[in-house]
Amino acid sequence: MSITTLDRRAFLRTTAIAGGxxxxxxxxxxxxxxxxxxxxxxxPLDPDAFIRITPDGIxxxxxxxxxxxxxxxxxxxxxxxxxxxxxxxxxxxEQGDLNSAxxxxxxxxxxxxxxxxxxxxxxGAAARxxxxxxxxxxxxxxxxxxxxxxxxxxxxxxxxxxxxGEVATRAAAMPTPDPATVTLxxxxxxxxxxxxxxxxxxxxxxxxxxxxxxxxxxxxxxxxVYERCPVFGGTxxxxxxxxxxxxxxVRHAFIVPNGPPNAAPFSGVxxxxxxxxxxxxxxxxxxxxxxxxxxxxxxxxAFARRAAELSTEAPARTLRTxxxxxxxxxxxAKVVEAAYSYPFLAHAPxxxxxxxxxxxxxxxxxxxxxxxPQNGVRDIARATGIPAENISLHLFRMGGGFGGRxxxxxxxxAAWIAxxxxxxxxxxxxxxxxxxxxxxxxxxxxxxxxxxxxxxxxVAWRDHFVTFGEGERFAASAAMGGTEFPxxxxxxxxLGSSVMPLHVHTGAMRAPGxxxxxxxxxxxxxxxxxxxxxxxxxxxxxxxxxxxxxxxxARGGLDAARMSAVLRLVGEKSGWAGRPKTSGRGLxxxxxxxxxxxxxxxxxxxxxxxxxxxxxxxxxxxxVGRQIINPLHAESQVQGGVIEGISHMMQEITIVKxxxxxxxxxxxxxxxxxxxxPAIETHWVMxxxxxxxxxxxxxxPILPAVANGIFAATGDRVRALPLSRHGYSWA
Amino acid sequence: MLVTLTVNGRSATVDVAxxxxxxxxxxxxxxxxxxxxxxxxxxxGACTVHMRGRAVRSCQVLVSNAAxxxxxxxxxxxxxGAHPLQRAWEEIDVPECGYCQAGQIMTAAALxxxxxxxxxxxxxxxxxxxxCRCGTYLRIRQGIHRAATLMAADxxxxxxxxxxxDTTSEPAVPVSK
Numbered sequence: 029m030s031i032t033t034l035d036r037r038a039f040l041r042t043t044a045i046a047g048g049x050x051x052x053x054x055x056x057x058x059x060x061x062x063x064x065x066x067x068x069x070x071x072p073l074d075p076d077a078f079i080r081i082t083p084d085g086i087x088x089x090x091x092x093x094x095x096x097x098x099x100x101x102x103x104x105x106x107x108x109x110x111x112x113x114x115x116x117x118x119x120x121x122e123q124g125d126l127n128s129a130x131x132x133x134x135x136x137x138x139x140x141x142x143x144x145x146x147x148x149x150x151x152g153a154a155a156r157x158x159x160x161x162x163x164x165x166x167x168x169x170x171x172x173x174x175x176x177x178x179x180x181x182x183x184x185x186x187x188x189x190x191x192x193g194e195v196a197t198r199a200a201a202m203p204t205p206d207p208a209t210v211t212l213x214x215x216x217x218x219x220x221x222x223x224x225x226x227x228x229x230x231x232x233x234x235x236x237x238x239x240x241x242x243x244x245x246x247x248x249x250x251x252x253v254y255e256r257c258p259v260f261g262g263t264x265x266x267x268x269x270x271x272x273x274x275x276x277x278v279r280h281a282f283i284v285p286n287g288p289p290n291a292a293p294f295s296g297v298x299x300x301x302x303x304x305x306x307x308x309x310x311x312x313x314x315x316x317x318x319x320x321x322x323x324x325x326x327x328x329x330a331f332a333r334r335a336a337e338l339s340t341e342a343p344a345r346t347l348r349t350x351x352x353x354x355x356x357x358x359x360x361a362k363v364v365e366a367a368y369s370y371p372f373l374a375h376a377p378x379x380x381x382x383x384x385x386x387x388x389x390x391x392x393x394x395x396x397x398x399x400x401p402q403n404g405v406r407d408i409a410r411a412t413g414i415p416a417e418n419i420s421l422h423l424f425r426m427g428g429g430f431g432g433r434x435x436x437x438x439x440x441x442a443a444w445i446a447x448x449x450x451x452x453x454x455x456x457x458x459x460x461x462x463x464x465x466x467x468x469x470x471x472x473x474x475x476x477x478x479x480x481x482x483x484x485x486x487v488a489w490r491d492h493f494v495t496f497g498e499g500e501r502f503a504a505s506a507a508m509g510g511t512e513f514p515x516x517x518x519x520x521x522x523l524g525s526s527v528m529p530l531h532v533h534t535g536a537m538r539a540p541g542x543x544x545x546x547x548x549x550x551x552x553x554x555x556x557x558x559x560x561x562x563x564x565x566x567x568x569x570x571x572x573x574x575x576x577x578x579x580x581x582a583r584g585g586l587d588a589a590r591m592s593a594v595l596r597l598v599g600e601k602s603g604w605a606g607r608p609k610t611s612g613r614g615l616x617x618x619x620x621x622x623x624x625x626x627x628x629x630x631x632x633x634x635x636x637x638x639x640x641x642x643x644x645x646x647x648x649x650x651x652v653g654r655q656i657i658n659p660l661h662a663e664s665q666v667q668g669g670v671i672e673g674i675s676h677m678m679q680e681i682t683i684v685k686x687x688x689x690x691x692x693x694x695x696x697x698x699x700x701x702x703x704x705x706p707a708i709e710t711h712w713v714m715x716x717x718x719x720x721x722x723x724x725x726x727x728x729p730i731l732p733a734v735a736n737g738i739f740a741a742t743g744d745r746v747r748a749l750p751l752s753r754h755g756y757s758w759a
Numbered sequence: 760m761l762v763t764l765t766v767n768g769r770s771a772t773v774d775v776a777x778x779x780x781x782x783x784x785x786x787x788x789x790x791x792x793x794x795x796x797x798x799x800x801x802x803x804g805a806c807t808v809h810m811r812g813r814a815v816r817s818c819q820v821l822v823s824n825a826a827x828x829x830x831x832x833x834x835x836x837x838x839x840g841a842h843p844l845q846r847a848w849e850e851i852d853v854p855e856c857g858y859c860q861a862g863q864i865m866t867a868a869a870l871x872x873x874x875x876x877x878x879x880x881x882x883x884x885x886x887x888x889x890x891c892r893c894g895t896y897l898r899i900r901q902g903i904h905r906a907a908t909l910m911a912a913d914x915x916x917x918x919x920x921x922x923x924x925d926t927t928s929e930p931a932v933p934v935s936k
Binding site: 097098227237243245276305309376377379425427430460660661668670672675693708 | 775776778783788791792794796797798799800802803805832833834837840844845848849852853854856857858859860864879882883886887888891892894896897899900
């Protein structure tokens with residue numbers, strides 16, 4: 029089976045460069061729009077990339093998408109360079125600023141690979157064909173006689189050759205072929221795709237060159253800090269501003285009112301000083317009064333209490349129903365009832381949010397790292413009234429994203445402050461600002477009843493999901509779809525939901541939804557396997573084998589055969605069948621499908637008599653299609669996703685009186701070197717599908733794999749995260 | 760107050776409040792942006808520099824306590840990226856977002872100065888104070904081993920870039936729980 033994920037069509041135009049060379053302008057157009065226009069190429073607007081070839085043969089690719097550490101700055105140029113047939117050492121990559129000419133500029137959703145895999149290779153191949161045609165015209169020979177290799181056009185009959193740089197200027201005057209018609213390389217001839225290509229910014233990173241938004245400065249720049257109302261949705265009504273203004277170095281202190289409903293800026297006090305340290309020192313003297321509003325009633329404890337009450341009632345909404353779950357539960361041989369929950373989490377990118385702005389003559393210029401620069405400009409225009417066309421934005425590499433920079437609250441705050449002070453100003457969030465005022469992965473509650481028959485087969489599944497929202501609307505990232513496995517594989521199935529009002533701001537975090545759902549769904553499946561006396565791996569394989577749901581993997585539906593294959597592979601590699609049964613140590617297994625990727629993971633876990641947990645090793649089996657584009661970054665993403673998932677298990681953002689209790693890495697811990705599994709082994713199933721993204725799908729299954737490992741080691745079933753709530757710590 | 764310190768071999772005099780953390784003097788006054796801000800409370804290690812030959816969290820050092828001290832930042836470790844750790848980091852492709860890596864390298868450099876052939880457990884103890892949000896820990900460990908090998912090969916040709924600490928009886932870096 030082969031699935032094609034060609035959802036965009038590529039076009040190419042050439043322009044001559046003053047002084048010699050050629051600029052290829054790349055356009056990617058959704059195939060749906062292409063069809064609507066009757067197959068007409070798009071108007072010359074919205075290019076997605078530029079490829080510049082100068083007479084020295086250097087190929088510069090302008091990357092328009094934000095880089096957050098996921099390696100997209102390398103991945104997409106690799107696709108172009110492969111089919112262009114150049115040596116990677118001749119490729120330079122430049123970060124593009126926000127430019128309305130580029131079309132969407134977004135980092136998120138693991139979409140870069142599936143949506144660019146075919147069009148970007150076609151672009152490279154069409155550019156190559158143009159260069160070959162230019163050489164053919166130079167030599168007056170048919171283009172079909174010519175070959176290319178490492179940035180040169182070769183004439184095998186005469187053994188002569190021309191570098192791309194030498195034919196670039198002529199190529200600028202040549203017509204370009206329709207990228208959809210060019211022949212792509214046979215993968216066995218790849219010299220770049222599938223090869224380990226290191227990050228392009230590594231030399232700057234290891235020598236400490238300025239790279240990130242926080243490293244930027246302007247002459248005469250002031251520094252701002254921003255103290256928000258401690259309660260989400262509250263309003264600052266007053267502050268000792270006169271006193272603050274008299275403190276050393278302070279130039280401005282003012283109250284920023286709430287912005288549009290549920291959008292930044294969130295009311296607070298801005299303090300602007302000559303230096304960051306002066307602003308931060310002055311902030312310690314700040315006394316604010318505020319109208320806390322209804323958000324003050326939000327608390328983690330009240331949410332848990334209310335969720336338990338709601339669990340005794342019928343779900344407010346039915347999200348999916350199959351068969352007759354009540355009848356099946358009453359006739360099941362064994363019924364398991366369990367309440368699962370997980371807390372709010374913060375993104376905690378290591379570079380705290382920051383943004384530099386300069387407002388003058390009605391125009392605003394920004395220097396910032398954001399995953400969604402266009403949304404940032406839109407939100408600023410809405411909040412400040414500065415027209416979007418008067419806002420320019422320079423994009424920087426980010427010290428982590430994880431979804432935390434999808435939302436531009438820090439950008440809007442900086443814009444507001446910049447407009448107020450009229451000189452260059454940099455807003456820096458402290459770690460405390462980030463921990464207490466970002467948009468959180470929402471917590472949630474699942475009340476399960478599951479039934480197995482006398483053979484231990486799953487016959488009934490009931491999940492009452494208590495989450496956040498109002499009426500039919502779920503809070504951001506607090507929803508659940510009706511197709512999450514094991515939905516569709518259990519004959520009697522019910523998924524219902526009830527919601528609680530929430531004022532805490534929420535948003536997407538790496539593998540949104542899945543990062544929490546995998547823990548509850550895969551842990552409860554493990555419980556049911558044990559209840560039926562079945563092996564957890566064999567139990568899931570039997571379930572997957574029941575209904576051959578031929579989902580289109582790339583479009584969101586789960587393909588049972590692909591999931592079974594990664595489960596079998598991880599079972600084989602981890603020695604699952606022959607695993608020793610020792611007290612205090614055990615293997616846990618789990619799988620999950622998200623962002624078009626199939627992952628199964630096994631964790632080797634031990635727990636000592638003081639409830640200290642050690643994860644000795646993790647085996648990962650993944651299927652993201654027939655080609656791993658960059659094995660170095662694929663491995664990094666898998667290791668990083670697994671380590672992040674383990675980190676989540678000990679983290680919690682607690683809400684008390686409408687505000688966040690935790691404040692920094694001392695009470696919101698990240699996994700440290702000593703606690704990291706010393707071995708994370710990655711294996712790939714190379715299925716015959718177009719490649720899909722690796723930003724997210726490896727993360728979700730590690731949480732239940734570790735939790736199921738704790739059960740295997742101790743018999744203790746962890747149904748609520750964080751682990752610390754049950755007295756566990758990392759060994 | 761006026762404070763004079765030596766940063767990467769050059770004398771610098773700055774006029775800042777005595778309680779200003781060394782981190783902000785390096786970044787905002789001396790324009791050395793390689794040393795990063797991550798937490799401000801000594802929890803993450805992104806701001807690690809060497810002071811008097813030892814790895815310290817620059818967010819926890821008041822500039823008044825750095826008066827007269829020799830400070831080495833990532834920019835001074837080897838501006839060309841020739842330090843064995845920098846070479847190893849590039850060779851292994853350690854970074855993801857890269858933000859923590861200057862601090863990781865500075866802590867590792869201090870470790871290699873006192874312990875040129877560290878074991879995994881030596882590395883874990885020394886590096887435990889440096890957070891990496893992306894989770895590059897396994898490659899950091901591998902990078903330190905690789906740098907140790909490179910350093911041994913370089914040993915006959917040149918001295919390490921880092922000044923040796925005045926005592927070897929204490930760990931070169933604070934070891935957190």
